[in-house]
Amino acid sequence: MVSEFILKNSVEKLIMEEKLFIPLIQFSSDGLILCNRKNLKILMMNNNAKTLLDLCPHEEKEKLCDILESEKIDRLLTGETINLEIGGMPVEIHSAVMGTYIWLFIVDFTDVIRIENLSQKTLELNRELIGVFHEYGDDTLMVTDSKGNIEFAGEKISKTCGVASNYFVGKNVYDVEREGIFVPSVSVKVLETKQSQVVIQKTRIGEELVSVSAPVLNEDGEIEKVVSVTRDYSTQMKISKMIAELGESEAFDHILSEQAEDKIVTCNDTMFEIKTLVKMIAPTKATVLINGETGTGKEVIARYIYSLSDRKDQPFIKVNCGTISPSIVESELFGYEEGSFTGANKGGKIGLVEAANGGTLFLDEISELPIEQQVKLLHVLQEKMLIRVGGTQEIGLDIRVIAAANKDLEEQVSLGNFREDLYYRLNVIPIRIPPLRERKEDIPLLSKHFFKRFCAAYKKDMQLSNNAVSALEEYSWPGNIRQLENTIERLVLTTPKPTITADDLPEMFKSQENRKKVKISQITRLDQAIEEVEKELIKMALDEYGTTVKAAEALGVNQSTVSRKIAQYGLKEYLDRS
Template identity: 40%
Template sequence: MKNQETNIEDVLKELAAIIETSKDNIVVTDGEGRVLRVSNNCQEIYGVDPEELYGQSVNELEAKQIFNPSVSVQVLNKKSKQEIIQRTRTGRVVMATGYPVFNEKKQITRVISYSHDMTEIMALKEKYEQLTEQVKRYESELEELREKETRIPGFIAESPQMQRVMTLLQRVAKVDTTVLLLGESGVGKNVIAKAIHRKSGRKANSFIEINCGAIPEGLLESELFGYTSGSFTGANKGGKPGIIELADKGTLFLDEIGEMPLALQAKLLKVIQEKQITPVGGTKAKTVDFRLIAATNRNLAEMVREGRFRQDLYFRLNVVPIEVPSLRERKEDILPLIQIFLEKFSKKYGLTKRLEESATEAFLRYDWPGNVREVENVIERLVVTTDESSISLHHLPESLRGDIEIVEATKLTGSYKLKDILEDVEGKVVLQAYQKYGTTHEMAKHLGISQPSVVRRLQKYRGKREQSSL
């Protein structure tokens, strides 16, 4: 009996030692939720003396927000192991785990709970989350910087139309799909093609560009596909690789694809499908890996209907069409373009130039049939040829002055009749249309009047111009 008592005493001492030496706070309750044992670190974690807890109900302690919430209460209610996170009155974050102890009748006789101080871990977690957010912010800022670095001078996206183009550009740049850029001459299709390449996974490799309309038909095939030694008179002895081969692992940009002869269209289609080329005069095919971007100012669908462009090639090219709007459709981009080109050419030629308000207004009113390219050319000409530092209305080409000049004259004289104003404007429109379209039939089509009316007006206003120049 004595040995049994000694064993019970030893067990109790061991139990007390375990409770007191544990780094976790341990609370033992009976089956009614009355506190029987509490470890001494309860003061440090929960801010209450252990002696004050003995005999109290865990429900009452929860109501006083000492254990908030109480894991022992949840164990008693759910009759199973429970885990919760507590925030104590001392400002600590605690993970509490409670275990039920059952008797032979499956009744809870004890609840043992362990509370592990997670304050430092949670602080580290919060710090980690803050650092993660900071890293994301830095990555976003770096991406913005990369975008600025990859932005090519002359590419402006202030208008909603160009912002949509930029969004689509960003999306398609990440994949190797074929892109077809559509739009008038001078809108910046080559600039967009370069931007797609520089934002793609192929940016470390070559961007190879060729204008299909600028090379004579007889030479275009050898330029595209290359040639072998002695394949034709004047060929290099060692042969020459074509631009498609040079674009291997990079991007191939075929500008003015609508000008490509039908015979070459068939050969190009085969290359796109098989990713293999055979040089002119050669018999052995070479494998090439390139991303294709094509551009045109033509209506390819109409050319297909007319039999001037292969339908199968059109379908191969028209995977992701991007319509680049003309400058007259995105007036918001004109002013930023002026500023960029003024800075560019002022720096290039060591000059300082600025546009006066009247000249800027003329730029904004003008339709810019030559689009961005025309803006760039006009700005360069004005920077070079204007003696004064301020570029005013009278420095501008006549085509730009247009009705602005008439309005200015009317303000000065106050006697300019409406009939004269309308006649001057009509004359400028007719003469500009003649310079742009060249034939009276084309002029009639675009001006929306009959061809005989165009002839009469052209004779009238050309005669007036000749008289005024005498």
């Protein structure tokens, strides 16, 4: 600060060093005035002081009493701070008395008042939004009413959308979306679903934004406001896409070296968007719900969020809800007091939820949690406290919750297997991890990543051939990344030669390669050939995906079409085997 620098040096020395002194005064962001304490003669005044005191730029004042009232000058001489309103603008004047001199520091208080007012608005909206305000600042916030009319929009949103700073206020988000200012509108999605949403937006000028939005509900459960936070990650996204478009070998080497210390190795657009979102939400306390098939890396994402958060030095407690016996799940999760049941440990036991206090609680396979414990978990999440089994004392909690499921929780809610209120409580920031078959471009990258790791771990000097990588890329990977990792480890350990080729892969890869080829031994009717191809394709799809729904999705047809063809070609027995 200029003031700190001045206070540490004698005024006389600064006046003598005029070449240093004048720029220091003139380029200060505060208004600065130097006066003689005895006769109040003004020795120096910068332009900001003239502006803040509403003086003409070329007007020179001889004494401090020409500017301020005697009563205010007396207060400044004692070191007191005074507040003034000049030309309708609030200013604050601080003083520093140094021997025969007095420094006045004049501060524009407009921004402080604006931030206080905005903070008060945030308080009125919802106490849970205070964290959002303090975390992101007002420049990335947008607030709408229950009909989508924009009440507030931060300046950075205007810049990334290429519009004037006063463009948004008063407009409706539905109209803004139709005009293509930003698409899609996260606020529109919240208004239509009454749930928190995360989207990747594109603006009119081509920028890409990550927007997180949450509804503010009244006592009747109706939306009162929608608050959104936006972050501009267009540069990172462009770099990722450029890397993905490089030559294969060069791209892989570059990405692997860049991501060597990262938790997520990818060149897939969807996964990169997930990484971007994780970096955005990691510093907050927001609850995250990760959904994906078995083996897609849900725990990796959870630990990645944890590693980037301000809780990374606190506990990370993983709870696999599917592996705890229903008979002891309550005591394992919430702990118990001494004597609460037969066989209870002397002194009681702390539960896994309480063990995560101050840190992060990762609830894996949350869909497997018994309904009775879902009720207690919901209470813990809402009240931020728990009572141990057999106890009466409430224990306060400060935990960040990340949940994961390999089942569709919305479907589980409709089936009555999962509480709707708990689902909405967990589904604040939803993250869906795509299966490996939907991110084929990552298979070569991940294969080489695992290959390098296992070669180093087992001290092997080996190569992974391109034809082996191509065969791996063509496989559907029902076990996803976990299956790929295990396959690569097995190849490194069991291949006796220095280069792994397609011939060294397990039989399932070879049979798939053979089944891809259509063999024609003689001329036949075209309609009969089509039937044979259809039968083989349906058999392959059922073999790989196990259900008519997923088989239909892979074949690009309706489920009813697959079911009809199964009946037509007599493949029901084959479906039962799948």
